Amino acid sequence: MGDSTTQVHTSCHGKNLSRREVLRLGGALALGGGVAGTLKWHHQRESGSRASVFIAQASGYDDDLVRVISTALAELGIGDAEIKGKRILLKPNLVETSPGQRHINTHPSIVVAVAEVFRRLGAADIVVAEGQGHRRDSLLVLEESGMDRALAGAHLPFVDLNHADFAEVRNRGTETGFSTLFIPKPVLSADWVVSLPKLKTHHWAGMTCAMKNLFGIMPGLVYGWPKNPLHRAGIAQSIVDINTTVPTSLSIVDGIVGMEGDGPIMGYPKPTGCVIIGRNATAVDATCARIMGFDPNGITYLAAASGRLGPVREENITQRGAGVASVLTPYDLVDAPHLRNVRAPRVAPETA
Secondary structure, three states: OOOOOOEEEEOOOOEEEEHHHHHHHHHHHHHHHHOOOOOOOOOOOOOOOOEEEEEEEOOOOOOOHHHHHHHHHHHOOOOHHHHOOOEEEEEEOOOOOOOOOOOOOOOHHHHHHHHHHHHHOOOOEEEEEEOOOOOOOHHHHHHHHOHHHHHHHOOOOEEEOOOOOEEEEEOOOOOOOOOEEEEEHHHHHOOEEEEEOEEEEEOOOEEEOOOHHHHHHOOHHHHOOOOHHHHHOOHHHHHHHHHHHOOOOEEEEEEEEEEEEOOOOOOEEEEEEEEEEEOOHHHHHHHHHHHOOEOHHHOHHHHHHEOOOEOOOHHHEEEEEOOHHHHOOOOOEOOOHHHOOOEOOOOOOOOO
């Protein structure tokens, strides 16, 4: 495990490639067209692209999150008729751990509450799965984040996507130059892939939320730590291609306490007091950007996804629950030239 000559199975071609060969191939593809290229989907028209996003206010992790999430799902038309008998994969954000820094990762209370809601709706099987990009020791990350105790208490199994069996599938996107992507089989076999990100800034992408969270499904056995072939191909490009190839069924964003500044690891906690939920990850991320005081059109991967993966424009997103203005919490962002278009004009939040 972790050795550069480890053999990995590629199910489509029925052959074995070493991790070194896969990474060499990925690097060549990335350098051949993904790094310097412009995103082809930038400023697409959103004609016919519509989605609903529910914003639930929550003051803390001790709130009745099962009730909060159940209400949101009902408002979005998600009930037992759609969930009963389904296999659910919950994908939190467990990128890194640091003592006392609980704002880095999705809070365990969110994960447990979401699992309970799906159980009540009759899901046949629920697993929590992650392939963190920075730390190789998944069990240590689970322990230090407090996720291991929470999952054990809720009788929820954990799947390490960095080391799970995987298959080679056609890349349905066109941005990175990769013709195929390697996806863990537990992800491919799930009926519903549910993204459970933490609301955070990102020093390269501007923000990291439901769509960027899918970096964590890409197996470390193939892409390494911190999954450098995807970074070389371009973070925005990789986000678009992964989400095109493996679309999520639902996104539930932990925005109770987010992270601002030098995210996704080195930033500071930012109490925001909300959970953001929707079927369409692009619309969810656009809504989250507005809550953070950002212009979603200035976030490259959202501009690329606009009209292809979902709506970004405000008029094409039906806001349910609380309004964006009622939870608007301007986030600080690192001062960098590539993020100059992310900041939106500051608007005062609504007052009671």
